[in-house]
Ligand SMILES: Nc1ncnc2c1ncn2[C@@H]1O[C@H](COP(=O)(O)OP(=O)(O)O)[C@@H](O)[C@H]1O
């Protein structure tokens with residue numbers, strides 16, 4: 568079994584072989600692997616693997632500089648509140664056909680979601696594949712119309728605006744999205760410069776060439792992209808660098824809310840660690856709110872103040888991260904926690 572995911576491997580494998588730069592650097596049985604691994608690369612992988620008692624600052628050997636920044640103060644008026652949100656696919660208008668269409672039965676992707684996100688807060692949305700997480704994000708970013716329910720953003724009911732006209736609405740720039748697949752979501756023919764410039768030119772105010780350049784360089788710096796990469800095309804970047812381009816595009820218009828749909832799922836654990844630290848830095852520095860979506864509860868809990876657990880279209884559990892992690896109520900949530908059996912005893 569070939570993977571960068573040590574927690575997954577720990578569930579299925581009896582023996583571990585670690586490769587770095589074409590060489591096998593470590594080989595051991597599962598038990599010894601977690602307690603006795605010596606090679607620096609193995610240690611880096613172990614450190615970067617999110618485990619139960621982990622904070623995002625501890626995923627790398629060096630402590631990140633954002634720890635000097637204070638935790639954002641979370642205000643008491645919600646930035647966005649969602650009530651009775653529902654999405655049914657394949658719903659047909661009242662049929663006048665003399666037979667029932669059984670092949671295309673309506674499918675409830677999101678049943679009845681109710682939650683809020685406060686300014687400065689990160690809310691984690693976790694659940695298995697097909698539970699309705701991405702459908703939820705597409706409705707919040709108004710890429711899709713809900714079947715029912717309300718989304719109040721900053722006091723305005725954005726469900727009243729059709730997904731079609733939301734594209735040109737001033738609120739469009741306040742809610743931005745970071746996608747799971749950094750390769751598929753970046754135009755392969757555009758340089759890093761053009762990719763970051765695109766949202767600014769499309770939705771931002773008029774800007775001259777010089778100011779645009781300054782702005783793009785500042786954004787690149789904010790997301791930790793070296794300026795030497797600015798003229799490269801996506802295929803000339805690593806996965807982590809592409810993820811940073813996606814984040815720079817998302818923050819370019821100074822949104823209030825970032826929706827991150829599995830932003831690190833395609834990345835190696837050690838790269839994931841640095842991207843998670845970047846997201847935490849940006850939340851503290853810019854006072855952003857996040858909806859952080861992942862199938863991995865242990866990634867979600869490191870960044871989130873509150874957690875929503877979704878199963879088959881329904882939010883079956885929600886609460887502060889401490890309470891959900893320490894006293895999960897639903898058997899499904901307990902199952903998600905056990906999907907990560909390894910503890911940081913080796914740290
Ligand atoms: N456009 C669509 N038409 C029909 N069914 C869809 C559509 N998009 C998603 N679904 C279904 O809705 C369910 C939830 O999907 P999704 O929101 O992508 O889940 P997740 O992101 O949690 O993996 C899945 O069963 C999926 O097949």
Ligand SMILES: [Mg+2]
Pocket residue numbers: 700701702828
């Ligand atoms: Mg998804």
